Amino acid sequence: MGFFTDCSKALLSILSLTPASDRYSSQQPLPLSGITIEPEKASPGFTCQYPSLKGWKSCNGPHSRDCWLKDSASKQPLFSQYDIHTDYESVFPQGIHREYWLNVTDKVISPDGYLKTEGKVLNGSYPGPLIEACWGDDITVHVTNYVKTNGSTIHWHGLRQFHTNEADGVNGVTQCPIAFGDTFDYNFKALQYGHTWYHSHYSLQYPDGVAGPLLIHGPSSANWDEAWDPILISDWSHRSAFQDFYVELGNATSGVRGQEPTMQSIVLNGTGNYICDPSTDRNCLPPKERKPIFSKVFEKGKRYLLRLVNSSTESAFVFTIDNHMLEVISTDLVPIHPFKTESIHIGIGQRYAVIVEAQPSAPVQEDGNYWIRTVVSDNCGTINQSNPEMGVIRYNARSTALPTSTNHTALSTVCADEPPENLVPVVPWPVDHQAVNDVLNDTFEADVSKNETHGAFRWDLTDTPLWLNFSNPTILNLGNTTWNPEYAIIDENYDRGYVYLVITSENIRKDPTKGFTPAAHPIHLHGHDFVILAQSTGNYSVAETPKTFNFNNPPRRDVALLPAQPSGYLAIGFKADNPGVWLVHCHIAWHASSGLAMQILERQNDILPTIPSLDPTRKTCQGWDTWLASHISTFDQDDSGI
Structure with missing residues (x-):
């Protein structure tokens, strides 16, 4: 851990700035009771701790990676352990609280041996430092922005953010950008396990270096x-x-x-x-x-x-x-x-x-x-x-x-x-054969508009490319009954079942304003894993294709490819169980910034009760507006914001 701490200190000293903290990470002291284990290939000194699991022990080893924890005194071991078969969306062990500190800064970097003078990094390095946790932990990450010309946000890619929509880290959707010198605290729970990454969701900042690995220790299927x-x-x-x-x-x-x-x-x-x-x-x-x-x-x-x-x-x-x-x-x-x-x-x-x-x-x-x-x-x-x-x-x-x-x-x-x-x-997920939404209304087309929008021909999913106001994120407008069409809001107000979304790479609606460019798009949904009901390079038929949907334990993930050779379609389904404003977007950075995205407004009236307070979000917006007022002559929004 000391390497990242020293890098952060040195970098901030050079910039003559005072960091929010000179620590990189911390975890709770070892529990007096419960269980403490050292995962294989964790950082030095890193342990998984479960204070409430008295009498339990680790069952994870080279010959039993499918098991994680078990109650050694239980007479029914199959019902008293956490393992690869545990339904991790509803059952998880209670871990500890961990804190991390990240600083976003400008830096000249050369990962491939050629100087990039406008690089941006986390804690002085590219990739950024490893954020490490254990299944069931509570995590706080304090992110401070020291980039003078940009705001910043951090998205925790693939994490459900169950009842923590405010921590999803999407500029213009769940928060305002973090202004120069300001800090935003992200609080969320590690309900899933495995590896992923975190990255800036402020415009095109992550391709310049604001990205790093995220690892949550848990069981494996081999x-x-x-x-x-x-x-x-x-x-x-x-x-x-x-x-x-x-x-x-x-x-x-x-x-x-x-x-x-x-x-x-x-x-x-x-x-x-x-x-x-x-x-x-x-x-x-x-x-x-x-x-x-x-x-x-x-x-x-x-x-x-x-x-x-x-x-x-x-x-x-x-x-x-x-x-x-x-x-x-x-x-x-x-x-x-x-x-x-x-x-x-x-x-x-x-x-x-x-x-x-x-x-x-x-x-x-x-x-x-x-x-x-x-x-x-x-x-x-x-x-x-x-x-x-x-x-x-x-x-x-x-x-x-x-x-x-x-x-x-x-x-x-x-x-x-x-x-x-x-x-x-x-x-496995028992997928409903009947969607709760109107699938025809929720069929979208990835295309380039024939009409100029905000000075360019832009990609879109809905009738208009996504275009956000950095100062007015969706999460601060949950009382709205109508929305700016450029926010590309898709209302999914259901408290049960599966929502189906279909995205095509062809003009099935024969809309004369759409111009189709064959391209394969990696489609990412925030706030959920989704099942892949269908994925093909063929033409989508409203009447016939749904008959081919796979409901028998279909593939499940949070990014899937929309094929285009030159046509294609992707049909996905997700549970309507996580109130929030969730972005759907192509993960080709150029396309997302162009506007190939939309927002799923899930159970609008249930979102605010899941958020402890929006005061930190409002404070971040005040900081952004203050920064923006002094940089209005040089700030020029040319992309969707994400």
């Missing part, structure tokens, strides 16, 4: 010996994303439609290798000043748990390790029945946990070194230097040689989610 911290895989631009976005917007005045910017390289956990000449380019670092290639050492025969995150701006990846198989055990934060594959396709915002057995297949390399590859999926990312050899697995810790291994011969780079028959949740 056994492993050692685990790695989450690995963030990302495309990378040397320019600020705020500059790149103008390529996406195009020029409405001259009738020029935008196109996705070209990224420069790939970074694996903040490390890459952009090829350039330091003798002719002063921003190009010489080899001795660059970070070493990402590498890990395997011990033959052991099983390693890898936690993968796609934290990209616009690119999907196929992850693979030469001469090794992957055993996939979770999708996003949902444990699944394990399946084996040579590679895994990871869309933006998606996460997979995979187990790799340290037993390479033939031909075995003499030096015992194997490439970790991150291949850009077809038509799902444009990268100037997309060299896929991004990391090394070594069986000899003393070796420094680069691998000579070759890729799997049958590797598919098609931009598509994993086959649904492979993604079978361990805890």
Whole structure:
């Protein structure tokens, strides 16, 4: 923990600022009773603590990863333990309170060996520090913004935020931006377990570096010996994303439609290798000043748990390790029945946990070194230097040689989610065959408007691109009976059952104002896991397609790909059990900022009773308005806000 604390102190000293705290993290003292356990591969000194579980013990080990805690004195052990079969949405152990402190700052960074002068980081590093908790913990994260030209927010990607909508961290939806020098406290509970990431939801800030890993310790659906911290895989631009976005917007005045910017390289956990000449380019670092290639050492025969995150701006990846198989055990934060594959396709915002057995297949390399590859999926990312050899697995810790291994011969780079028959949740959901909402009214189209909106041709899901007022978040207007159409509010006022949403990449309504551009969109829903009822590259039929919906324990996650080849559709369902204002958006950063998003207003009258107080939210808005008043001449909103 001290590394991040020291980085934070040094950075803030340079900036001549006083931080909200010089600590990075804290947890409650060890309980006098109950249970304390040390999870495998946790940070030094980190423990899981359950003070109320007297007489309980840990049942999690190399040969029993499916179990977490059990009552050793119980005569009915199956009813007195928390394990992989526990319905984690309704049952969880009560952990302890943990606090973290994050500072958002400007910093020149060079993860791929090329200086990015307009980088933005958390606690002085990219990726940001690991936030670590245990299943059932209460978490507080104090976020202070020291970026002089932007506000900031932090979203905890994939966490349900059950009855904590105010902590979802979405600029213009659940809060105002945190102004320079201000702090906002995020309070939420770790009801799920697994790995994910956190990132800024202020406009295009996360592609510039405001992102980090989040790990919640809990059971697994297969056994492993050692685990790695989450690995963030990302495309990378040397320019600020705020500059790149103008390529996406195009020029409405001259009738020029935008196109996705070209990224420069790939970074694996903040490390890459952009090829350039330091003798002719002063921003190009010489080899001795660059970070070493990402590498890990395997011990033959052991099983390693890898936690993968796609934290990209616009690119999907196929992850693979030469001469090794992957055993996939979770999708996003949902444990699944394990399946084996040579590679895994990871869309933006998606996460997979995979187990790799340290037993390479033939031909075995003499030096015992194997490439970790991150291949850009077809038509799902444009990268100037997309060299896929991004990391090394070594069986000899003393070796420094680069691998000579070759890729799997049958590797598919098609931009598509994993086959649904492979993604079978361990805890099944009995999905209602009848939606509580009008599905025809809740069928949306991902498209580019033929009409200029806010100076550009923008992506949208509803009749207008999303466009938010930073100073007037939806959560402060829950008494409204009507809404600005640009807020793209979809009212889902149900206290039972499943809400179905259908999103297509074709103009099924034959709306003449819509112009369709074939593109695969990773669709992310906040506040919920959703079931995937249907996902196809075919044409959607209002009358026929619903007959093909899968209700038999369908795949469940929080990001799924909307295919487009050139047509396609995605049908999802979620439980109407979490009152709040929840964003639905494409996780291609350019598209989200363009307006490809909408807000689900779920059980509007039940939201405020779940929020202890909106005073902190109002205070943050006052701070933002004060900052904005003094920067009104330089502040120019050119994107949706998210």
